[in-house]
Amino acid sequence: MNGYNLQVLEDYIFEARPEFTNFGESEALFISQQGKRLNGMSFANRLKAIVLATENKSIENKQITLHTLRHSIATHLLQKEVPLESIKSFLGHSSLESTQIYTHLLKTVEND
Numbered sequence: 449m450n451g452y453n454l455q456v457l458e459d460y461i462f463e464a465r466p467e468f469t470n471f472g473e474s475e476a477l478f479i480s481q482q483g484k485r486l487n488g489m490s491f492a493n494r495l496k497a498i499v500l501a502t503e504n505k506s507i508e509n510k511q512i513t514l515h516t517l518r519h520s521i522a523t524h525l526l527q528k529e530v531p532l533e534s535i536k537s538f539l540g541h542s543s544l545e546s547t548q549i550y551t552h553l554l555k556t557v558e559n560d
Contacts, residue, residue, distance in 0.1 A: 488514065522550040 470483030
C-alpha cells in the first residue's frame with residue numbers, strides 16, 4: 449500500500465465512515481450509509497462506477513471485476529515471493545489447495 453492509498457483509507461475511516469448511520473455497530477471496514485456491512489454486489493457496483501468514472505475506454509474494455517482483482521493481487525503476492533500460507537490467509541481460503549491454483553497460473557504467465 450502506498451502513501452496515497454493509506455491517506456484515502458484513513459480519510460474514510462476517520463472522516464467519512466463516522467458520518468454513516470450506526471457506523472459504530474459494525475466491525476466491518478466498509479459499510480453502507482445505513483451502517484451495514486457492504487455485500488459483494490455493492491462492491492461490484494462501486495467498482496463498475498469507478499471504472500466508468502475514469503472515462504478511459506482502455507480501462508473499460510478490460511472488464512475489471514472483483515474476481516480479476518483477487519487473481520491479480522494473489523499473482524502479485526506470489527511474484528514478490530510472499531509465502532503461500534500467508535496468501536491463503538489473506539484470501540480467506542480454508543484450504544491451501546485453493547490457493548495453490550495461483551502458483552499454476554503464475555507459471556503459465558511466466559512462460560508466455
